[in-house]
Amino acid sequence: MHTIHRVWALCLSLILAACATTQGPSVGAPPTDGIQATAVDAYRIGVDDQVQVSVWRNPELGITVPVRPDGMISVPLVGDVLAGGRTPPEVAKDIQEKLSAYVRDPQVAVILTQLRSHEYLSRVRVTGAVRQPVSIPYRPGMTVLDAILAAGGPTEFAASDRSELHRRAGGTSATYEIKLDRILNRGDLATNHPVAPGDVITVPERTF
CATH class of the missing domain: 3.10.560.10 (Outer membrane lipoprotein wza domain like)
Structure with missing residues (x-):
């Protein structure tokens, strides 16, 4: 599980930068450690964003799809999963729980591959x-x-x-x-x- 999280965080660092969490002015550079995780936690997936779902050791269950206007994505075995308005970790957890009925100890990563919504954030x-x-x-x-x-x-x-x-x-x-x-x-x-x-x-x- 830890390996998947590290891979997931590394991939997301190529898509999103981060937002500093300290308040008030600073004369130094914006911090870089932990920035990607902060950005991912804060970002809510929007309609037409493209996401990649990967299931460790089960590549046939992986997909790369845009989020539909109803906020859903279709995942093999699981069916429709709500992605719109949720963070990638939330979606991954939901898919993981649903997949556990079909796959033993599934390890799921959800990666944003294209940002097409959230005009301000992009x-x-x-x-x-x-x-x-x-x-x-x-x-x-x-x-x-x-x-x-x-x-x-x-x-x-x-x-x-x-x-x-x-x-x-x-x-x-x-x-x-x-x-x-x-x-x-x-x-x-x-x-x-x-x-x-x-x-x-x-x-x-x-x-x-």
């Missing part, structure tokens, strides 16, 4: 003193610099080194400072944080 936004405020699709490996460049960079009125990354999940939030001027003009990538789905980057204007 995008990164850049606002404030940038040339073109944008809302862009998240992709694995995206950083603050990628998002800022997509927004055309800061304007001449920007207080670039007072930029911030805001991350929110499950009612908790965290804010991380971004030394944007140092990133763009000095090549100092210390605050070029990896971004996560739902992050908001704000670039304030200078006060005169």
Whole structure:
């Protein structure tokens, strides 16, 4: 069981990034340890998201399907299982319990392979003193610099080194400072944080 969970968490790390759980501002980088598990626990599967169901040692029971408009997926032997509005671990547990009537000690993993719903959670936004405020699709490996460049960079009125990354999940939030001027003009990538789905980057204007 532990092996399946580790494989499942590793695969999900390629699909989802995470949301920090500490409140208040932080001058350090967003934490990375445990981020994927936090994101998975917080994410509720939506209609048209694509999920992969794997049953250890029973590959014939595995499927990769989109979630239907009624929120259901069809699983071999089990039939329809509710996925919409639930987290991957919840769906895996449900399938596992139902499969136990047919398979001895089933070990089930549910993996999100494509995010097609939850528009807010799947995008990164850049606002404030940038040339073109944008809302862009998240992709694995995206950083603050990628998002800022997509927004055309800061304007001449920007207080670039007072930029911030805001991350929110499950009612908790965290804010991380971004030394944007140092990133763009000095090549100092210390605050070029990896971004996560739902992050908001704000670039304030200078006060005169």
